[in-house]
Amino acid sequence: MSVPVIAFFNNKGGVGETSLVYHLSWMYAELGVDVLAVDLDPQANLTVAFLDETAIEDLWSDGQASQKTVFDSLVPLVEGYGDIAEHPPVLEVAERLVLLAGDLSLSRFEDDLSQEWPHCQDGRVKAFRITSAFWRLIQRAAQQSGAKVALLDLGPNLGSINRAGLIAADHLVVPLAPDLFSLQGLRNLGPTLKSWQQGWTSRLTAAEGVVDFELPKGQIRPAGYVVLQHEVRLDRPVRAYEKWVERIPGAYRTQVLGQDAAGTDRFKDDPNCLALLKHYRSLMPLAQEARKPIFALKPADGALGSHFAAAQEARKDFRDLALKIAGRCLPAAELAADLRKVLDGA
Secondary structure, three states: OOOOEEEEOOOOOOOOHHHHHHHHHHHHHHOOOOEEEEEOOOOOHHHHHHOOHHHHHHHOOOOOOOOOOHHHHHHHHHHOOOOOOOOOOEEEEEOOEEEEOOOHHHHHHHHHHHHHOHHHHHOOHHHHHHHOHHHHHHHHHHHHHOOOEEEEEOOOOOOHHHHHHHHOOOEEEEEEOOOHHHHHHHHHHHHHHHHHHHHHHHHHHHHOOOOOOOOOOOOOEEEEEEEEOOOOEOOEOHHHHHHHHHHHHHHHHHHOOOOOOOOOOOHHHOOOEEEEEOOOHHHHHHHHHHOOOHHHOOHHHOOOOHHHHHHHHHHHHHHHHHHHHHHHHOOHHHOOHHHHHHHOOO
């Protein structure tokens, strides 16, 4: 049985996608769920968030014989003398939390993915190996580490790396900001997802009787969206903020779900809204310095007074979000016993 893969993606950047994956990875580990965080963004921001400078320097040092990153695991496939790594290099970040580290070199895989996508229609085995490489790598890494769920961070674009990453996903969470750019991003995202999903479905038909290894289903089921609030500024009055927030439910329903917007719920009642999160902007420098999620900050980390209260509020926010996503995306059998009790209302 394959491990569920939850992708966090919006082709509009700057909406806090990496921060979401980072904090939810820590929260699931805290809730007792073994989690694999996967960094498929060539900018490798998720990896930078998890690891200190010394670890990153070792990770990306030239001349290292051992495989340490996502791209290292793809090298035999890229260079044509093998397939993906038999034992992906997962890094233990904490108890129940492991990382499949990103790499700036991953952008070199973009051309291979782009060139081989049409060849899948011709039933070429190499094309399927390359297109399914991310999914197979994630599954091997999860099985190797004992992870029950994989959280996938992607870059903000509609390129072939993200196409392969989303084909590897069972579920999709869309991070949004309450502005025009996020709404436009939804208009781009919805039709593209539909095209990619249909394209992969037709390619799976071409793989029948040709490919002797397992391929992803390419389901990409939308789980909902998360809105990350902008800090209110003098040039961004609350009225403008509310205007964009109220447009999100209809845009998500029509563009991502392909449904009629008639009767769309208001934002606060929209079942597709997973959470409205604050930026917790003042806590981020403390969290980065302490190399921990904001909800784990203590007075010893500098989180005093109102900062400590905000950190505790963040804990509740991310816990609620993690539970809501788990309820929609994770099979009951994959959940820790304590988490099942929470979701069942025990």
